[in-house]
Every structure is written in C-alpha cells, then in structure tokens.
Amino acid sequence: MQIFYLYCGTNPNPIRQYLTLSGRVHAGSVLPVTYRSLLKKKNFPPGLYIFTDIELLDGERRRRLVELYERLADQPQRYRLFNHPGRTLTRFPLLRTLHEKGFNDFNVFRAADDLSSLSFPVFLRRTDDHRGPQTGLLTDRHALNKELERLAHNGEDLRKWLVTEFCNVIDRHGIYRKYSSFVFGTTIIPRHLFFSKEWIQKFDMNLPELDQGREELDFHHHNHFTEQLTAIFTRADVQFGRIDFGVLNGRVQTWEINTNPMIIAHSHVGNVPRRNIHELFFENFRRAVDRMIQEPPHHRPGPAYWPDRVAMTAGTLCERQRHTPVGELCSRIKWKWDRLTRKGGPCVDGRTA
Numbered sequence: 129m130q131i132f133y134l135y136c137g138t139n140p141n142p143i144r145q146y147l148t149l150s151g152r153v154h155a156g157s158v159l160p161v162t163y164r165s166l167l168k169k170k171n172f173p174p175g176l177y178i179f180t181d182i183e184l185l186d187g188e189r190r191r192r193l194v195e196l197y198e199r200l201a202d203q204p205q206r207y208r209l210f211n212h213p214g215r216t217l218t219r220f221p222l223l224r225t226l227h228e229k230g231f232n233d234f235n236v237f238r239a240a241d242d243l244s245s246l247s248f249p250v251f252l253r254r255t256d257d258h259r260g261p262q263t264g265l266l267t268d269r270h271a272l273n274k275e276l277e278r279l280a281h282n283g284e285d286l287r288k289w290l291v292t293e294f295c296n297v298i299d300r301h302g303i304y305r306k307y308s309s310f311v312f313g314t315t316i317i318p319r320h321l322f323f324s325k326e327w328i329q330k331f332d333m334n335l336p337e338l339d340q341g342r343e344e345l346d347f348h349h350h351n352h353f354t355e356q357l358t359a360i361f362t363r364a365d366v367q368f369g370r371i372d373f374g375v376l377n378g379r380v381q382t383w384e385i386n387t388n389p390m391i392i393a394h395s396h397v398g399n400v401p402r403r404n405i406h407e408l409f410f411e412n413f414r415r416a417v418d419r420m421i422q423e424p425p426h427h428r429p430g431p432a433y434w435p436d437r438v439a440m441t442a443g444t445l446c447e448r449q450r451h452t453p454v455g456e457l458c459s460r461i462k463w464k465w466d467r468l469t470r471k472g473g474p475c476v477d478g479r480t481a
Contacts, residue, residue, distance in 0.1 A: 129174075129427075130157060131154075131158045132159055132429075135388055136181040137162040140160070141390065142388050142389060142391055144160065144447050145393055147160070147440065148444045148447040150397070150413075153414070154414070154417055157417075158417065160439075163185075163475065165439075166196070167192055169432055169433075170432070172196075175425070177200065178211065179387075181475060182213055182218060183255075189475065193213040194212070194213050194214040208420075216364065218255075219255055223235075225364075232295070232382055233295055237290065237292075238287060239252065239279075239287070243291060246291065250292060251291075252291060256288065260328060263275055295376060304324050305323055306374060307321050307322075307347065310370050310391075311369060313416070316351060318409070320402075321347045323335050323340050344402075344405055360382055372384050
C-alpha cells in the first residue's frame, strides 16, 4: 500500500527527517504531500492517506479537506484514512473531553471564558503550538489575573490561550515522569520516558539515584498502558500521532496529542545518549510502517505526484547535507523561495501550504 503523508508545508521537518534518517528504506513507499499540493489534484490513487497537522488547519482549508476525506471514505476498498480533519480532537476539545469522560483528573479552560470554577494552581499555554507551558504555576486568582492582563496588554488574543489546571504526578522521591507513545493505526509504540525534578519536562535529566535506563526499557518492552492509550486515541479519533502523558495512581493523564510529531531527529542517531532506546523505537516504528505497506491495494502514485516526489527527494538531499556548504546553500535557497511564495504563515484558509 502506498502511504501519502499529508502535512502543512510550514512543518516539513518530522517526515523529512524520518525519510532522511531511519526511514530511508521507506522513501519509495511513503510520499509526503503538502495540503496545498493535495488540493490541486484531480485524481487520488489508492492507498493510505495520513492527515497530519490537524491543530494547524483552519477555515476554508479545513472545510475542503473534510470534503475530500469524506469523498475518499466512500471507497473503503481503495482508501485507508487516518485522522479526520473535522473530527480529530485538537488540544482544547481533547483535554476538555478527556476530563468530562473521566480520563483526566484536571480540567482546561479558554482564557477568555468564565474561569470561576478553576482549581489552582494553573498555568497558561497557547492552543496552537507544542512549546508547552508559557508561565510558571499560578497559585491564586490574583496571579492569574495579572498574567492575563499582561497578555492582553501585549496584544494577545486570549481566545488562543488556555488555562490548564496543574496535575501533580510527582512521586514520593520528588521525581516527575513524562511518557510518550505513538499510535499507528491500531498499534501503540512507546517512544520515551523522561525523568525530571522539574514539573515542566521537555528533555530527560540525568538522575543518578534512579536506574532510568532499566525503567525506560521496561516501558518499551511491556507497553504497560496500551489499553488506556487505545481508549484515549479512540476518543480523540486519532489513528496517527504521539501522545505525551503522565501517570497518576496508575491512570494515564494526557498532556497533549501531536498529529505531526517528530519521529526522529539528527540528535537521535549515532553515538548519542540513550542510543539503544532510540534504536528500539525506530525498529518498532519501521515494522508498523512495513506492515501497512504490505497490505493491499498495491498501487503507485502516478504522474500527478511527480512534483511531490521531486520535492521529497530535494528535501531529503538537503537534509542529509545540512551541515555542509551544500546544505547551507539549500537552506538559503529554500528561505528565499518561501519568502517569494509567502509560505511563512500558518496553514490556514488555503493561503499557505
């Protein structure tokens, strides 16, 4: 089965780095296609269409993609489809739904809405990025109001900000754990387990008092949370993506689901820390992709997708040469091209890719 990886042109790194690094074996079977290119096509070969960057879609583009998805869905013998662009839950509806359905112990609110039922402490973050909390913990209403006033004074649209109740997953030794797993169809694939003494966790910390490697390997080998994660992905209507979560009293607490996650980065290959963990994940992920490729129907994209194949080849070549003079030249050319074609904005209203 041919796999079409659909994404916003402003966010090419996840699939490009995968096909450049550990996924090079799939370069003939996985074809990245920007939404701009997809919506110009008249014919759609059979295969698996993975809709990513759901949280970046808006306006007219989302509407057109919903129409396309539903048109393809009427022919299940020809098409498999992951992530409905109209039904897959983005950050706010996801976290609110998971709280209402009893999955998450904490609630979330839009900053512009009624906040009278908040439980403190809370923190603020945007609805449409993956940079995590943008404030420390706000312990009372005075601190929250002061921060909201600051955002408003700086011209921020409070409708694009979330107030999230803090869910404390610290253990008795003062350690926070951040888990991450992928879903590919119905397969759950553990990605990482980070340890930290700070509640905001973007990277792993070296904690000599813990046998971190052994605990993370156990997470990968036993996939303890498969049943819970399957239920959460089903509720979110996500068939491809990565969930970041904590665990409280044995129950998964979802932080977010990213539908165009970084699969592999240059910092994950070579003689690097946790190399065995990265290689274990890459192997499990490749196997999941291989199984999907081997399923029918077997069909090639055809001439209409040649420009996408050329773009993928050029992008991966530049990626492989990124630290060389050739790579720097490619980056400069791409930067100028993006400026000329106005690809610098978000993936909204059909104006950008």
